Amino acid sequence: MDAHSRTARDDSRLARWEDHVELPLALGSLIYLAAYAVHVLSPGMAAIGHDICLGVLYTTWAVFGVDYAVRWRLSGRGPSFVRTHGLDTVVLILPLLRPLRIVKVYQAMARRRGVPRLSLYARVVVYAGLATLLLGFAGALAVYQQERGAPGANIRTFGDSLWWTATTLTTVGYGDVVPVTSWGRVIAVGVMACGLALLGAVTGSFSSWLLQVFSREGDEQPPGS
Amino acid sequence: MDAHSRTARDDSRLARWEDHVELPLALGSLIYLAAYAVHVLSPGMAAIGHDICLGVLYTTWAVFGVDYAVRWRLSGRGPSFVRTHGLDTVVLILPLLRPLRIVKVYQAMARRRGVPRLSLYARVVVYAGLATLLLGFAGALAVYQQERGAPGANIRTFGDSLWWTATTLTTVGYGDVVPVTSWGRVIAVGVMACGLALLGAVTGSFSSWLLQVFSREGDEQPPGS
Amino acid sequence: MDAHSRTARDDSRLARWEDHVELPLALGSLIYLAAYAVHVLSPGMAAIGHDICLGVLYTTWAVFGVDYAVRWRLSGRGPSFVRTHGLDTVVLILPLLRPLRIVKVYQAMARRRGVPRLSLYARVVVYAGLATLLLGFAGALAVYQQERGAPGANIRTFGDSLWWTATTLTTVGYGDVVPVTSWGRVIAVGVMACGLALLGAVTGSFSSWLLQVFSREGDEQPPGS
Amino acid sequence: MDAHSRTARDDSRLARWEDHVELPLALGSLIYLAAYAVHVLSPGMAAIGHDICLGVLYTTWAVFGVDYAVRWRLSGRGPSFVRTHGLDTVVLILPLLRPLRIVKVYQAMARRRGVPRLSLYARVVVYAGLATLLLGFAGALAVYQQERGAPGANIRTFGDSLWWTATTLTTVGYGDVVPVTSWGRVIAVGVMACGLALLGAVTGSFSSWLLQVFSREGDEQPPGS
Numbered sequence: 001m002d003a004h005s006r007t008a009r010d011d012s013r014l015a016r017w018e019d020h021v022e023l024p025l026a027l028g029s030l031i032y033l034a035a036y037a038v039h040v041l042s043p044g045m046a047a048i049g050h051d052i053c054l055g056v057l058y059t060t061w062a063v064f065g066v067d068y069a070v071r072w073r074l075s076g077r078g079p080s081f082v083r084t085h086g087l088d089t090v091v092l093i094l095p096l097l098r099p100l101r102i103v104k105v106y107q108a109m110a111r112r113r114g115v116p117r118l119s120l121y122a123r124v125v126v127y128a129g130l131a132t133l134l135l136g137f138a139g140a141l142a143v144y145q146q147e148r149g150a151p152g153a154n155i156r157t158f159g160d161s162l163w164w165t166a167t168t169l170t171t172v173g174y175g176d177v178v179p180v181t182s183w184g185r186v187i188a189v190g191v192m193a194c195g196l197a198l199l200g201a202v203t204g205s206f207s208s209w210l211l212q213v214f215s216r217e218g219d220e221q222p223p224g225s
Numbered sequence: 226m227d228a229h230s231r232t233a234r235d236d237s238r239l240a241r242w243e244d245h246v247e248l249p250l251a252l253g254s255l256i257y258l259a260a261y262a263v264h265v266l267s268p269g270m271a272a273i274g275h276d277i278c279l280g281v282l283y284t285t286w287a288v289f290g291v292d293y294a295v296r297w298r299l300s301g302r303g304p305s306f307v308r309t310h311g312l313d314t315v316v317l318i319l320p321l322l323r324p325l326r327i328v329k330v331y332q333a334m335a336r337r338r339g340v341p342r343l344s345l346y347a348r349v350v351v352y353a354g355l356a357t358l359l360l361g362f363a364g365a366l367a368v369y370q371q372e373r374g375a376p377g378a379n380i381r382t383f384g385d386s387l388w389w390t391a392t393t394l395t396t397v398g399y400g401d402v403v404p405v406t407s408w409g410r411v412i413a414v415g416v417m418a419c420g421l422a423l424l425g426a427v428t429g430s431f432s433s434w435l436l437q438v439f440s441r442e443g444d445e446q447p448p449g450s
Numbered sequence: 451m452d453a454h455s456r457t458a459r460d461d462s463r464l465a466r467w468e469d470h471v472e473l474p475l476a477l478g479s480l481i482y483l484a485a486y487a488v489h490v491l492s493p494g495m496a497a498i499g500h501d502i503c504l505g506v507l508y509t510t511w512a513v514f515g516v517d518y519a520v521r522w523r524l525s526g527r528g529p530s531f532v533r534t535h536g537l538d539t540v541v542l543i544l545p546l547l548r549p550l551r552i553v554k555v556y557q558a559m560a561r562r563r564g565v566p567r568l569s570l571y572a573r574v575v576v577y578a579g580l581a582t583l584l585l586g587f588a589g590a591l592a593v594y595q596q597e598r599g600a601p602g603a604n605i606r607t608f609g610d611s612l613w614w615t616a617t618t619l620t621t622v623g624y625g626d627v628v629p630v631t632s633w634g635r636v637i638a639v640g641v642m643a644c645g646l647a648l649l650g651a652v653t654g655s656f657s658s659w660l661l662q663v664f665s666r667e668g669d670e671q672p673p674g675s
Numbered sequence: 676m677d678a679h680s681r682t683a684r685d686d687s688r689l690a691r692w693e694d695h696v697e698l699p700l701a702l703g704s705l706i707y708l709a710a711y712a713v714h715v716l717s718p719g720m721a722a723i724g725h726d727i728c729l730g731v732l733y734t735t736w737a738v739f740g741v742d743y744a745v746r747w748r749l750s751g752r753g754p755s756f757v758r759t760h761g762l763d764t765v766v767l768i769l770p771l772l773r774p775l776r777i778v779k780v781y782q783a784m785a786r787r788r789g790v791p792r793l794s795l796y797a798r799v800v801v802y803a804g805l806a807t808l809l810l811g812f813a814g815a816l817a818v819y820q821q822e823r824g825a826p827g828a829n830i831r832t833f834g835d836s837l838w839w840t841a842t843t844l845t846t847v848g849y850g851d852v853v854p855v856t857s858w859g860r861v862i863a864v865g866v867m868a869c870g871l872a873l874l875g876a877v878t879g880s881f882s883s884w885l886l887q888v889f890s891r892e893g894d895e896q897p898p899g900s
Binding site: 173196 | 834838841842845846847848849850851874877878879881882883885886889890
């Protein structure tokens, strides 16, 4: 068996693996996020509850690690896998960024259903909007965890944290509530960077979609003729 | 009569209905907004005045509901109507967002007049700008209603609320006046999301229009030659 | 002589008029802006100085009015002129917005020189950047004039006003200095609206230009081959 | 030898010079930035350390000047070189803006490697993102140097300065930390202008790339068929 056919077989096995695990992994992401949310938002919970949450967090993380290792193995590539799968590597290290991967799940689901129902721009708006919501929720949780007990903090409730996230993702930035701790600020910069790119995609696609709607209108015949 | 021709007849009846009601409904939206504005901005008005405003509000809302039901019926579709007419469903539940529907009125009016007079980009700028103004006004009213009496609020007059709306829609966000109540913040997030998308359309189209003007200039012959 | 040839003759006379006056009018805009700047920035100047400034302001404004009237007359159109020349009408009423008209001067100068030297995107960046600078300067002056003596104002020097303008035009909006008077806020909203559209054009064109540079790079042959 | 062939020979010599010096100059830029960072961030360092830093700063600056002079000479042009090489002139006067020139180094490296590996949009995102990071770091250093000792300053640590830079480049602008000195504000306006353009390129390209990914998805055949 020559190298070429081995790569082709590897590719097909890799595609089959991804087909089988993407839905469970997406579910795993949501479980991870839910466990993290319960852990952060229930300070008064019994110690056993926090232990369960942390157990779920580490288990799902381990599952993500196994998936990454299997895909690396199946790809039949050396260290170059880490570089060419940059997004995968990043979301392995920072699992809260996993929502960014839903584009793959979305693609797979669209593939199965056959022809997509929404126009191109609408799909980008839906995908980027969904990723923004999930990332924003994860960011609000992470910043809240850092700021909660800090002296002089003005993010005191999770509601404040959600409000801060909304003003940050839209780049409005009132500054009435802001992170004051070092780690809170580091997470905030990450939220800004991701959110800016994703919301740029939303507004850009919405703008293109509006242009499309208006340009179609000009070609249309009046219904009464 | 087979299913296909029934759908075709339904479509034609639906189109005729929409042709007849769109102008009255647009008028209804403006009446709704005006009644809401009078209700919110006249705290000193006699009780009978507020009762009239609320009566107008509920009546116009009921009219919107009837129109929605008729269109659902005429479309001959089942529950899928709710999903495919997402914007219609949203503006039925939140009538203050109705200005977003003016794109349909605009299209219908442009159709009747025949050839549109403005270029594509100019039309998008005009439509999105108009929708932004109406939505901004509705948002300023709604936030003002929430914040007016709240303890520690810094949006104290309707002028403050308009100023807050302008700084929010342009994503400048000084933070000198900000909503502090929970509902005020929820409405604010809605204003941000809608405004961001609409203003993105305005700036994107303006930018494209400017590029068009400048690229045409290069092709033009000097008038003296 | 039929209506068509009269319109053609009118058009040619209008074009000739615009060719002759556009440079003087652009100069007039700068004189207007300079007189306004001296009037606002020299509170300690003798009364006679302020009278001269105001005289220059009203004279240049009158000149703009005469030009508008002549062009209306030469166009041979009725009231529709006001609508089709919307930008001209706006800059007649608000002469501080006149810098927006430099696109016409720019076009005329480019026409005379023949082939433009800069690429399309570079020209848009230069034009929109220049218009932003002039409008920003005019806006900083106007806001400073309103805020200067107001109780509780935090725009106290012209430097503060320039800093406020820069943070507003870029939509950063720190909120450390903000207008507090009603007229200051009205002007501020105008600055936001204009600046947003113009800077959107700058960033959009810069982005397109960068894409062009990078896509050309891919086609290029290495110089050593 | 006629003028044309002399120009051609000049161009080839200029290209050869640029090929040879671009990598050393990029290294020089980083050394300049590093020396500036050590100078600014180590106030407690012995006087000799600061002298070494300043020595490195002036030496690298002189090297940039020599390169500029040689390229001017080799181009065989007169004063028009200053105008046509605007970016080069700007980064000679303000060496902290040098990171903007990495596009040339990047192009040269891509040329040597042959076919580029990344798609067009990905390359623009990487280039503009890298330039933003370097410019942001340089801007944070420069603002910190101005604000450090100023009375009433709220940028007191380099961490504050980095946080301020991040909120400024993303146009969020909370306003919790802002420059208060005149020079700090001048630098801040420069950071805003550069950052806005570069980040606009990042978001624009990311948006285009996302559209590309989603439009490709629609054409793809399901892997199982």
